[in-house]
Amino acid sequence: MDRKLFLQNSAILAGATILPTASAFSPNLEINVMDKLTDANCNFIQQSLPYAENFLEPYMDAETLHLHYTFHHGGAMKGANKDMENIRKAMDSNSFETVDYYTKKLAYHFSSHVMHSIFWTNLTNKKTAPAGKLLKDIEKDLGS
Ligand SMILES: [Fe+2]
Numbered sequence: 001m002d003r004k005l006f007l008q009n010s011a012i013l014a015g016a017t018i019l020p021t022a023s024a025f026s027p028n029l030e031i032n033v034m035d036k037l038t039d040a041n042c043n044f045i046q047q048s049l050p051y052a053e054n055f056l057e058p059y060m061d062a063e064t065l066h067l068h069y070t071f072h073h074g075g076a077m078k079g080a081n082k083d084m085e086n087i088r089k090a091m092d093s094n095s096f097e098t099v100d101y102y103t104k105k106l107a108y109h110f111s112s113h114v115m116h117s118i119f120w121t122n123l124t125n126k127k128t129a130p131a132g133k134l135l136k137d138i139e140k141d142l143g144s
Contacts, residue, residue, distance in 0.1 A: 037113060037114065037117060043081055043084075044077045044080045044081050044084075044110070044113055045077065046073060046074055046077045046113075047117070049065075049069060049120060050120070050121070053065045053066050053069075055125055056123055056124075056125050057125070059125065060123075069116075069120070072112075072116065073112070073113070073116035073117075073120075076109045076110075076112035076113045076116060077109075077113050079105070079108075079109035079112075080106055080109035080110045080113055083102045083103075083105045083106035083109055083110075084106060086098070086102040086105075087099055087102045087103060087106065090102060
């Protein structure tokens with residue numbers, strides 16, 4: 001396998017294997033496809049929030065949520081798409097040092113995209129407390 005094909009396959013496998021098989025997304029939000037990170041053309045996409053921007057108040061105000069979602073998460077998603085574009089161009093010109101450079105940038109942007117997508121699905125405006133196995137593990141490992 002030549003280096004170009006290896007890098008091509010590695011990028012695809014990295015995207016497919018970075019997420020655990022047991023989803024980290026909140027199950028009720030998987031229905032809303034918040035966990036879908038790419039479109040049919042393998043471009044990274046940012047799903048709409050599954051709630052209104054003021055949903056998390058008073059814990060996170062609407063302006064903070066808007067800025068975080070739009071510019072932090074949105075920036076990561078746009079950066080990942082730009083990185084992929086630059087990787088493709090570098091591969092087409094056999095510039096493997098440039099491929100390495102943009103692959104590192106892609107790792108940063110893609111992980112931010114994944115982590116933010118998980119983040120949005122695990123927030124609530126209701127007060128909750130650990131229960132079940134999580135509570136038992138906290139008590140076992142950290143005391144009461
Ligand atoms: Fe963030």
